[in-house]
Amino acid sequence: MTVQRLAITAGEPAGIGPDLVAMLAASEHANELVVLADPDLVAQRAAQLDLDVQIVAVDLSMPATPSRAGMIKVLPIPLAAPVVAGQLDRRNAGYVLTMLQQAASGCLRGDFSAVVTAPVHKGIINDAGHAFSGHTEFFAEAAAVSKVVMMLATPSLRVALATTHLPLAAVSQAITYSELCQVIEIIHQAMVSQFGYSSPRIAVCGLNPHAGENGHLGQEEIQVITPAIEQAQRRGIAASGPWPADTIFVQSRLSHYDVVLAMFHDQGLPVLKHQGFGDAVNITLGLPFIRTSVDHGTALDLAATGKAEVSSLRAAVNLASELADKQDNQQ
């Protein structure tokens, strides 16, 4: 099997991303993991955590080789300012964006088979004057794709989102018939092509309590969500709903579905994180390249303490690797 080259972005330098990429090197990997970061920062954080790692610059012109335990291959990106663990510094926002841009360009050029992202801090990037709402939206724009879908997955639950990083007050207006039809189509296509389902069962949540209670608690279900589900069904997609969000996540009902489509971030993700925080993976569906990520944020309180768990990053790497191997086999 061909060895795949995966980009791992180390994320916010003051957060736990640099710790996690150093911790990842504790074990070997069948594919090549290339960390995009400032090598001095990774070395400093590894030393703070008492991890014995060797850091080498990657040569992208050479064929990928499996990652060896104790060695970190780095695509160097220089920091703009020194880092103190746990303290955000807006001077390094450009460093974070450069890292993401290089990962996206590398994937689009074919240098990388996938990108796996450690967490960034959306607030400090905005404070530095860059409009930024998340990796999902950043990669969609870098790839010139108008619509992508965020999906988080634990071993037993998948939750996709109709809207991502929006104020709650903007959610209803953002859920239009056309947008929702596209979201359901993207989920269906990805579940078939990337996850091997022939007819994935998509449970679509309502927006309002009790899915609108026949119009007495909101009109979105009648005017937008039901028509979008019916349009998907006419195209042969196994979408159903709108289901009341408070009861669709009951375990006995979940067994009838392969993915739940929540209408907004905090309708779906608290359930998923309650069930599997630390083991979940965030996947962007609809991009022209594979992108997975951790299920957690920058955890500034844990940077350089040795208390951060690497499990979600490891799960994200393993899923990206599996999807990249599968894609390679299909070509």
Ligand SMILES: NC(=O)C1=CN([C@@H]2O[C@H](COP(=O)(O)OP(=O)(O)OC[C@H]3O[C@@H](n4cnc5c(N)ncnc54)[C@H](O)[C@@H]3O)[C@@H](O)[C@H]2O)C=CC1
């Ligand atoms: N993929 C990404 O880039 C993500 C970035 N964020 C960003 O992270 C920042 C902080 O967000 P918060 O809501 O505070 O969430 P957070 O996930 O950073 O922290 C929530 C709690 O979980 C703990 N925690 C997080 N990751 C952990 C790990 N690997 N091991 C052990 N404990 C862990 C933290 O210590 C904290 O107590 C925000 O700016 C947000 O935008 C949030 C989610 C995902």
Ligand SMILES: NCC(=O)COP(=O)(O)O
């Ligand atoms: N809650 C998920 C999250 O904030 C991650 O978003 P993204 O950076 O992967 O778009």
